[in-house]
Amino acid sequence: MTLLEAENLQTRYGPGCSQCIASTGDGAGTNQCPHCDTVVACAEADLGVEAGEVLGIVGESGSGKSSLAELLALERDEDATTAGEVRYAGHDGNLLDVDYETRHALRTGEIALVHQHIRDGLNLEFTGGGNVAEKLLSAGNRSYEDVRDRVRTLFEATEIPLARMDDPASTYSGGMQRRVQIARALATDPDLIVLDEPTTGLDVSVQARVLDMFRRVQREEGVAAIVVSHDLSVVRLLADRTLVMRHGRIVESGLTDRVMEDPHHEYTQTLINSVI
């Protein structure tokens, strides 16, 4: 069953003109329109995510990965002009057009985003447990013990020391903060989690543990995920299918193994060769 389907997604910064799309992208070798200087962060992006599936999005910095991820997680950038259509199982119409209330309900219940920057995703003045509890409380849970139990379970699942649960999140290490974000995203049993650069700023051993933890939890909960990363090995480890982006366009897509072993697009070949 297709959980989420996106068609012709586009994010641009600038006035835009009739030639923007034609004069940017992989063929043009740039994401900035030479006629009106508009930055086309991503365009002509079509994709779908099945229930329980992990979709990876790779590409170099500025290729439009995060812009795409933000659209899919219904996190609108106020400065950007967006277009396209996101359809979600069980909801009528285009999710990009819904009102604040519906979007808030979707974001607390069904689609969770793990931000690239900790400060966007966590309130560092709250305790780690409080950050996770916020999701549950916003969703209308009014039993203290239930909330407390759920937070404890999530801390265990994401391997955060329970003894640190009631400490301010600002005192947590980077890896723990990342785990709290994931615990928070999982709190209300969402159907889809969007992870934007889940390993940024973590050292290699912590990266491995966070990824391991996420892979286990993702399989146990059966939650679908979109993993955005510049790091091929992250996507190779987590994703069932992979999209490769460059200059704001999806240049290649397929099963992760196929993309890694038999890259078709020239850029993907360079990308993989440069890593392995």
Next chain:
Amino acid sequence: MTDHTTTDDAPSDDRSFDDSAPDGGMPVSTASVDAALESLDDDGLTGYNYAYLDEHTKREVRRSMLKAVAIPGHQVPYASRPMPLARGWGTGGIQASLSLLGPEDRFKVIDQGADESVNAANIRRLAETTAEVETTTDTTDADLIQSRHRIPEEVLTAGQRLVLQVPITDALRKVDPSDAANRRRHAHKNYGKMWVHLYENVVEYGEINIASRYPTMVAGRYLMDPSPIPRWDVPKLDDADHLTVLAAGREARIYAVPPHTAVEPLAFEDRDFTVERFPEQACHACGSTDTYLVEVSEESADEDGFETRYACNDSSFCRKRRENPELPKDHHLDREGVDWGPETPDGDASTAQRGGSE
């Protein structure tokens, strides 16, 4: 030198003042400030409108109050004029009171439960001289009560109006200093952050431990800061017979709890809202155990030093209780057992404990 500066040593020449200056008052042409003051033969109130504020201001304040009544718990902006005392000293409350008062009204002012405090006495006197109202210290006798930090112990009735002075209008400011973000939260009834605050309170103290300004839902819609009244007083707002107007002078906001509105302090299903507890304590003056008590430190009678005693915070009701220790909080009503905050004395337990100190 500007036109209207008059100093002691400046000779009073025949400069002509611009008498047509709008609303700036009439400049006094005089040799010195002392001479000007001596030349006054009245209270200095000539030219002031009834109840100090001009009619336009009163109408604007009333209009904001009407809107506040129409949307219970919602903060309505108003102009908030400069008043003859500093903002933060009850200017919002005074503007609301003076806009409501008419010559037939009896006015009571309480500051932290006491009618005698300087601020309360001054506000009362302002209303006396400018609005020609009678004032009282008896809660049951008042038509309009302006209060800071307390709701009286005696049950307020349908004919009465309570004006509460408010220093901080938004309950959410505790969790987010951004008013713009908080307005958005109010608009969408998005109070998750406040709930996290309560959650962390329980984590830290085992119960919700907010001393005053307890976050309260009004009519199931808006989260309201009930002003710095103790938790003890918050339940009195629920389904009350009287109108409560909350006015902030510094922040220029008015909000209201109309009569018979549901007012619910936020609490978890399994962590109840609790009021202050005074175990084993009674007012040293009247012996009450069912009123909000405060600690007072007084010089002890027999030795040099101080002793801490408990006393009723509501001084006017304490006086009545000293004459009649059995007096219930709803003594002036036809019905009995009125639900008025915690421990309304309709049970025997509280009356049995009372009277120990006399």
